Amino acid sequence: MKKLFTLVSLLMAFAFSANALEGLKLVGNQLCTESGKPIQLRGWSTHGAWFKWCADDESDIAAMKNEGANMARIANYFESVDTGSDENWVKGFIDNCAKQGIYCIVDWHVLRNYDGDGSKGNPMDKVSDAKNFFRSITSYVREKNYNHVLYELCNEPNYNIEGDPYELGKEYVWKWIKDYCNEILPIIKDKDPNAIVLVGTPQWDQAVVFPFLDPIDEMGLKVMYSFHYYAGDQERYLGLLSSASAFIPLFVTEWGLSSHTGGNGISTKSADKLMAVCNGKNLGGQIISWANWSWSAQDESSAAIRNGGYDSKNWSESGNYIREQLRKGDNFSFCESSAYDGAQVFDGVNDFYLELDKFDKGGNYNAYYDFDESWVACSPIPCNSGAAGMYDGIRSDDYVDVGYTNENNPEDGYLSLGYIGQGEWVKYTIDVKHPGDYEFETYTTNHIDYNIIAFTVDGKNALVDEDGNEIHRALELQTSGSGTSEEGKGYDQWGWTTPVCPYAKNKKFRLRFNEAGEHKLGIVFMTSTSGLGSLKIIGDPGNGSDVNDVNNQVVSLWPNPSEDGSLNISVNCDADVTIFNIQGVAVYSGKIAAGETKLDASLASGVYYVTVKSENGISTKKFTVK
Ligand code: IDC
Numbered sequence: 001m002k003k004l005f006t007l008v009s010l011l012m013a014f015a016f017s018a019n020a021l022e023g024l025k026l027v028g029n030q031l032c033t034e035s036g037k038p039i040q041l042r043g044w045s046t047h048g049a050w051f052k053w054c055a056d057d058e059s060d061i062a063a064m065k066n067e068g069a070n071m072a073r074i075a076n077y078f079e080s081v082d083t084g085s086d087e088n089w090v091k092g093f094i095d096n097c098a099k100q101g102i103y104c105i106v107d108w109h110v111l112r113n114y115d116g117d118g119s120k121g122n123p124m125d126k127v128s129d130a131k132n133f134f135r136s137i138t139s140y141v142r143e144k145n146y147n148h149v150l151y152e153l154c155n156e157p158n159y160n161i162e163g164d165p166y167e168l169g170k171e172y173v174w175k176w177i178k179d180y181c182n183e184i185l186p187i188i189k190d191k192d193p194n195a196i197v198l199v200g201t202p203q204w205d206q207a208v209v210f211p212f213l214d215p216i217d218e219m220g221l222k223v224m225y226s227f228h229y230y231a232g233d234q235e236r237y238l239g240l241l242s243s244a245s246a247f248i249p250l251f252v253t254e255w256g257l258s259s260h261t262g263g264n265g266i267s268t269k270s271a272d273k274l275m276a277v278c279n280g281k282n283l284g285g286q287i288i289s290w291a292n293w294s295w296s297a298q299d300e301s302s303a304a305i306r307n308g309g310y311d312s313k314n315w316s317e318s319g320n321y322i323r324e325q326l327r328k329g330d331n332f333s334f335c336e337s338s339a340y341d342g343a344q345v346f347d348g349v350n351d352f353y354l355e356l357d358k359f360d361k362g363g364n365y366n367a368y369y370d371f372d373e374s375w376v377a378c379s380p381i382p383c384n385s386g387a388a389g390m391y392d393g394i395r396s397d398d399y400v401d402v403g404y405t406n407e408n409n410p411e412d413g414y415l416s417l418g419y420i421g422q423g424e425w426v427k428y429t430i431d432v433k434h435p436g437d438y439e440f441e442t443y444t445t446n447h448i449d450y451n452i453i454a455f456t457v458d459g460k461n462a463l464v465d466e467d468g469n470e471i472h473r474a475l476e477l478q479t480s481g482s483g484t485s486e487e488g489k490g491y492d493q494w495g496w497t498t499p500v501c502p503y504a505k506n507k508k509f510r511l512r513f514n515e516a517g518e519h520k521l522g523i524v525f526m527t528s529t530s531g532l533g534s535l536k537i538i539g540d541p542g543n544g545s546d547v548n549d550v551n552n553q554v555v556s557l558w559p560n561p562s563e564d565g566s567l568n569i570s571v572n573c574d575a576d577v578t579i580f581n582i583q584g585v586a587v588y589s590g591k592i593a594a595g596e597t598k599l600d601a602s603l604a605s606g607v608y609y610v611t612v613k614s615e616n617g618i619s620t621k622k623f624t625v626k
Contacts, residue, residue: 021101023147024196026222028460028583029249029286031196040278041103041289042326043069044304045254046093047296048077048109049086054296054305056089058096063310064295065100068326072097073105073253073291075155078129085133091140098146105198105253105291106137107152112160122173123154123180123200130154134184138191152198152253153184156205156228165207165240165422166450166527173202174210178217185219193221198251200226204260205253206237208244209452209526212461212473214503224249231270232259235371238270239423242277242369243524245284246456247473252278252290256302257318262293263300266317275325280334281365283425283522285459287332292322335459337362339429343518346537348434349544354535357394357402357415360427360520368426370399372419400426405443405494405533413494413533414443420529425456428521434543435620437464437510437611439498443533444477446493451477451529453499455511456522460584465501466508468578468586468611474526475499475509494533511537514580514609514620540618557610561624565603567610570596575614582607 022033030038043064046055054060055072064072074093078085090106097104108130112121123130134151141149157173157180181199188197199216201208205228216223225248227241244250255274257266278288297305304310304319315323337360346352360367394402394415401420406413417426442453454474455462461473480495501507513519523535558568569577572594579588579601587608588601603625611620 021103021148023194024103024150024222025194026196026224026249029245029247029284031224031249031251031287031289038287039289040287040330040332041071041251041291043071043073043102043291044295044322045073045105045107045291045293046075047294047298047303048075049084049089051294051296051298052086052089054309055093057092058099060295061093061096061100061102065102067323068329069102071103071105071289071291072295073107073152075107075109075254075294076133077109077111078126078133079111085129087133087136090137094137094141094146094149095144098144098148101148103148103150105150105152107155107253108133110154110157110200112158120160121156121158121204122176123157124176124183127180127183130180131183131187134187135191138188138195141195142191147194149192150196150198151188151192152200152226154180154200155226155254157200157202158204159202163203164450164527165203165237166209166452174207174214177202177210181216185217185221189219189221195222197221197223198226198253199223204228206234206240208240208248208250209454209474212244212247212454213452213501213526215471224251226251226253228253229255229274230260231255231257231267231274232264234260235270235273236421237423238273238277239369239371239421239425240526241274241288241423242282242365243423243425243454243526245277245282245286245288246459246522246524247284247454247461250286250288252288254291254293256293257321258300258302261300262298262302265301266321268321271321276333276365280332283335283369283456283459283524285334292318335362335366335427337367337427337429337520339518343429343431345431346433346539347543348432348436348438348539349541350539352537352539353414354428354430354521354537355415356417356426356532356534358428359395359398359400360429364399368398368400369424370401371421371424372399403531405531407492416443416531416533417523418531420449420525420531422525422527425522425524428523429518430521431518432513432516434540435513435516436540436543436618437468437512438540439508439510439538441496441498441536441538442477443494443536444480444497445491445531445533446479449530450527452526453477453529453532454524454526456524457511457513457519459520459522462511462513462521464510464512465504466510468613470584472501472504472507472509475501477529477532491530494531496536515622557621557623561626562603563626565601565605565625567599567601567603567623568596569599569610569612571612571614573614575612578611578613579603580609580611 205226306314308314340358403418404410405416478497
């Protein structure tokens, strides 16, 4: 039977050999084909090499493809639990994927340190083996001129202690990963610089805040970050994927329908939620690729195949669930929400206080992501234990937990967000009258939580530092007053504070609105957070008077559209000019004097924003290059 299948698939491979795969690239955070079309890679991960009988010749890859997969992940375990790293198996697998015309991920399967104290998954422990491995694989890929191979540098770096992803990853694991990337990325850059590179995140690929809180040096490569999910017992992490999607390119390089042990039955409800997030219901509107654990006949619920193998159609429940997902093909659906009670108006001149109870309409997954539709205990990890609609009458059909900052005297305070779990986000429709970068403050308590917060405008990062750069895209809320941060205390002590970045403590941060008009402002909680009373966006009085209005100082911008990438700009005071592309990346910056200036920025065709900053303020205008 297997032979017949092999013959048929070889014939098919021959017939379709003209179907060469397109290379992959990133457009903003979105994985796309070379021609710029968003693509979702879907399929299975292999088990370790000791189960390679399920993934050792071309018929195995053909069987995956036959079920609708366009990608396979090769889990190259490299330590004593199995037969060790098997480079030849990996190379053969790469060849077979090429023949079948599907993409593949080469995964250096960091799991734990078997030689050390048996607990920590520090990728640096085996860095010289990893370097040899990636040198050999990238050389092979280059020699064969392949463009279908993605590299996953380290499966699941971890400290092997259950708990909050931020706290535990903070001290150790992200530093390990950064050091490791500094060793491995140059090897990839040398031999296969156009490949997609997948970088693991702390706490078994769940602490996805680090890449945008404290970014690595990506060395100009196309880097995406891994997230892992086990439906049986890890639903409390799903919001992290949903929220991080607005900030970084993500790839679910491993997920199972089982619990994280690989066993304990399957949880299709939780799996459905992951599929919805991957298919576009996430803050960033990102289409997220995934690989399911596992393509094997291991005797555990996560395995796709039962004894007897796929050619006798002996699929497991997990296998059948994945086959059903694959059969659906592209099945995308994005968040939709609308203003609760008209847009909240920020005139750009006066300080603006966001009314937190007036989040958008549209419900969970659309207007917000709130983990606990019903109460869920999730000890020992701090997460959202609040009841939906904490107070009767306040949006009680929704799950966002709204309370008062002053319970004894509600009039004297704000309606606040509370019981905030990691990965939750809330959207507000806000009408911005003057574009620009604005300072802000938050009304916070004396908290005990980790309090990492981020902001989006229209699903993209909105945080810039005082130099206008988007490097650190998450901040830490500061305690109010001098209160204690002991557990259970300080929740009722509120005050205005300015969030700071723990990795750039002296920098000031601002919220950027590129254009006037209605926008969706997203407030994003990347860790558990004790409470948010209000957000104050500080107005710029300069925006109010005609004399100081920098908008009026831009006499004109022409031609728009520009034909050749150059642009004339006319201002009546000295100013700094920065041009951003549609992804928010600065592509030009310089100083101009009052009067007319021709900017020769040699811009490629596309849509851009030019920001003009002078001592009087800031203004942003949109233009197009043909
Ligand atoms: C598990 C396998 C199991 C094997 C074990 C070896 O399912 O058969 O005995 O590895 O350590 C991961 C890992 C992945 C695990 C999987 C399930 O990346 O190697 O596979 N899992 O426990 N992370 C979370 C879950």
